Amino acid sequence: MLRYTIRRFLGLxxxxxxxxxxxxxxxxxxxxxxALAMLGERATPQQLAQIRAQLGLDKKLFFDFSGERNVxxxxxxxxxxxxxxxxxxxxxxxxxxxxxxxxQRFPATLELTLAALLIAVVVGILIGIIASLxxxxxxxxxxxxxxxxxxxxxxxWLGLMMQYLFxxxxxxxxxxxxxxxxxxxxxxxxxxxxxxxxxxxxxPQLSWNAIKHLIMPxxxxxxxxxxxxARMTRSAMLEVLSQDYVRTAKAKxxxxxxxxxxxxxxxxxxxxxxxxxxxxxxxxxxxxxxxTVFSWPGIGTWIYAGVQGRDYPIVQSGIIxxxxxxxxxNLLVDLSYAFLDPRIQHx
Amino acid sequence: MAAVTQTAPRRVETERxxxxxxxxxxxxxxxxSAGRIGLxxxxxxxxxxxxxNLLLPYNPARDRNLRLRLQPPxxxxxxxxxxxxxxxxxxxxxxxxxxxxxxxxxxxxGAPISLTVGIFSVAFAVFFGALLGMVxxxxxxxxxxxxxxxxxxxxxxxxxxxxxxxxxxxxxxxTFSTRIFNSLATVPGIxxxxxxxxxxxxxxxxxxxxxxxxxxxxxxxxxxRNQEFVTAAxxxxxxxxxxxxxxxxxxxxxxxxxxxxxxxxxxxxSVAALxxxxxxxxxxxxxxxxxxxxxxDYVVQGKWWYPAFPGLAIIITVLGFNLLGDGLRxxxxxxxxx
Numbered sequence: 290m291l292r293y294t295i296r297r298f299l300g301l302x303x304x305x306x307x308x309x310x311x312x313x314x315x316x317x318x319x320x321x322x323x324a325l326a327m328l329g330e331r332a333t334p335q336q337l338a339q340i341r342a343q344l345g346l347d348k349k350l351f352f353d354f355s356g357e358r359n360v361x362x363x364x365x366x367x368x369x370x371x372x373x374x375x376x377x378x379x380x381x382x383x384x385x386x387x388x389x390x391x392x393q394r395f396p397a398t399l400e401l402t403l404a405a406l407l408i409a410v411v412v413g414i415l416i417g418i419i420a421s422l423x424x425x426x427x428x429x430x431x432x433x434x435x436x437x438x439x440x441x442x443x444x445x446w447l448g449l450m451m452q453y454l455f456x457x458x459x460x461x462x463x464x465x466x467x468x469x470x471x472x473x474x475x476x477x478x479x480x481x482x483x484x485x486x487x488x489x490x491x492x493p494q495l496s497w498n499a500i501k502h503l504i505m506p507x508x509x510x511x512x513x514x515x516x517x518x519a520r521m522t523r524s525a526m527l528e529v530l531s532q533d534y535v536r537t538a539k540a541k542x543x544x545x546x547x548x549x550x551x552x553x554x555x556x557x558x559x560x561x562x563x564x565x566x567x568x569x570x571x572x573x574x575x576x577x578x579x580x581t582v583f584s585w586p587g588i589g590t591w592i593y594a595g596v597q598g599r600d601y602p603i604v605q606s607g608i609i610x611x612x613x614x615x616x617x618x619n620l621l622v623d624l625s626y627a628f629l630d631p632r633i634q635h636x
Numbered sequence: 637m638a639a640v641t642q643t644a645p646r647r648v649e650t651e652r653x654x655x656x657x658x659x660x661x662x663x664x665x666x667x668x669s670a671g672r673i674g675l676x677x678x679x680x681x682x683x684x685x686x687x688x689n690l691l692l693p694y695n696p697a698r699d700r701n702l703r704l705r706l707q708p709p710x711x712x713x714x715x716x717x718x719x720x721x722x723x724x725x726x727x728x729x730x731x732x733x734x735x736x737x738x739x740x741x742x743x744x745x746g747a748p749i750s751l752t753v754g755i756f757s758v759a760f761a762v763f764f765g766a767l768l769g770m771v772x773x774x775x776x777x778x779x780x781x782x783x784x785x786x787x788x789x790x791x792x793x794x795x796x797x798x799x800x801x802x803x804x805x806x807x808x809x810x811t812f813s814t815r816i817f818n819s820l821a822t823v824p825g826i827x828x829x830x831x832x833x834x835x836x837x838x839x840x841x842x843x844x845x846x847x848x849x850x851x852x853x854x855x856x857x858x859x860x861r862n863q864e865f866v867t868a869a870x871x872x873x874x875x876x877x878x879x880x881x882x883x884x885x886x887x888x889x890x891x892x893x894x895x896x897x898x899x900x901x902x903x904x905x906s907v908a909a910l911x912x913x914x915x916x917x918x919x920x921x922x923x924x925x926x927x928x929x930x931x932x933d934y935v936v937q938g939k940w941w942y943p944a945f946p947g948l949a950i951i952i953t954v955l956g957f958n959l960l961g962d963g964l965r966x967x968x969x970x971x972x973x974x
Contacts, residue, residue, distance in 0.1 A: 307789040315801045441954040446947030453940045574796035
């Protein structure tokens with residue numbers, strides 16, 4: 290198991306290199322001069338050249354064979370050096386430190402994604418279990434329809450409609466942002482997860498306010514994975530419920546709740562865990578859209594603003610960071626799957 | 637079409653008429669309720685997209701009626717309001733937007749855009765994916781390793797992120813994508829459904845979806861490469877290309893078709909999402925995602941009908957392709973029981 294884990298982690302290295310290479314290449318194809326974007330149309334050529342030199346944009350892309358510099362003194366290798374040292378450079382437009390901004394923005398996305406995942410897993414598995422136990426009933430049919438519509442809904446539309454219904458029309462929940470201004474003014478988080486921070490700092494009203502802001506975006510983001518998890522749980526449960534050991538457990542007179550929870554569900558959850566891991570890419574994609582709808586100050590809106598402002602360092606770091614998180618979490622899910630299911634053999 | 641499946645007769649018949657694989661699949665598709673509903677929905681949508689311009693000509697660039705800005709659906713108005721605004725009960729069934737445009741007309745005219753974009757991006761992905769998968773699977777060795785590596789990296793990406801990066805990279809005065817679009821724009825009728833930005837979004841979504849089809853094709857090729865009928869063909873002197881295209885490729889058509897239909901659904905959502913982020917179709921083009929982007933500012937003012945109907949149009953379209961894809965999967969692969 291340990292050797293397997295180590296081997297899988299080593300296998301990550303080429304993938305991460307591949308991702309950074311791909312992103313660097315695609316983004317350098319973006320037309321438009323960042324130096325010009327920074328200084329505006331009235332900049333003199335000297336000023337532009339100065340800024341370009343400052344940003345390293347005067348260097349060659351991959352290898353420099355002109356002999357004037359070191360062959361590896363290029364944009365790509367400079368970028369890789371930055372990436373490996375953890376210093377992601379300076380935002381072109383706002384002149385802020387990218388690593389600092391990333392570390393401030395990430396907890397917002399993390400809180401949103403975790404909340405969405407929690408809702409999706411709990412509700413999805415529950416729907417799946419009920420549907421499988423009442424197979425063929427109206428509840429089962431309803432869950433099938435729900436699952437179908439769940440994967441067909443554009444979540445940004447769902448977000449807009451929830452905003453209208455619950456914030457504008459009914460006034461139950463706030464429209465956007467993470468906190469009301471009375472709480473956010475001067476607020477310094479501890480972990481950056483505001484619900485948790487409120488509890489840690491002994492300010493339960495702040496946690497409650499954060500939860501109210503979190504509900505709508507988290508529900509919108511959870512629909513697609515919820516639908517998929519519900520469907521997967523249902524079919525996995527149906528398969529397990531027809532197994533001999535479930536019949537034996539029933540025959541020896543165990544209460545049905547114990548049979549369902551202890552004999553069936555535990556075995557049915559294995560494929561569900563894999564599916565949950567696979568939903569992560571969708572969650573991160575969805576986070577960009579959800580954050581835009583709800584003005585949620587996370588990585589998604591950050592990357593989006595970076596694209597609009599042609600701010601290379603932000604777009605580059607944001608995309609690479611999200612991709613890294615995605616790859617690493619997928620690996621952890623894979624490993625946990627191998628851990629949960631002793632039948633999986635490792636070479 | 638050797639070695640795909642042998643279907644057992646549904647019921648005992650003394651003289652069962654001979655049917656082809658596709659004939660059998662068609663029968664099964666029509667027999668399943670998901671397939672039937674999905675097929676009906678998609679056929680209706682395609683008909684709508686084909687004929688909407690003849691039934692209801694529309695010019696988005698000149699459409700505005702500032703007297704009727706942001707009015708709710710006309711059948712929800714009371715009589716005096718209808719008279720004051722001089723509208724009939726059924727003239728504005730989806731209400732109007734901030735320029736007083738009839739949302740019903742605009743939503744209907746979104747259908748050809750979304751379908752064209754979906755079909756083009758999926759066709760793009762199928763073509764290059766199948767090519768990549770075939771070469772990788774048939775040649776093997778380091779070519780296969782490199783191809784699989786690229787596909788894995790692409791799949792390890794949140795798709796919208798990659799699409800955003802590609803769309804941004806493709807837009808500009810003189811990129812490769814711009815030049816292709818400019819030559820494409822000379823074809824009459826193209827300008828009605830596509831603009832440069834939308835074309836970029838379409839290609840971006842297509843590129844993101846290549847690995848899905850690459851994997852399917854590669855798996856089929858590898859599974860069949862050493863089958864007896866391929867060895868037999870090779871022994872009789874058939875060339876590699878012919879084996880690949882005539883003996884192996886037809887066997888991957890069924891899974892490719894199923895996946896293409898399901899991918900239509902995600903492609904349409906993705907292009908709408910890019911439109912919503914301002915990276916797809918540009919206003920005043922009545923693309924559903926772009927309309928939702930316009931509606932964003934008016935949700936807070938309580939104009940629910942503005943976002944509601946373009947969104948419902950997306951759901952219905954996507955649902956249709958999802959149902960059809962599910963139906964096709966069950967019909968084409970009887971070994972797969974649900």
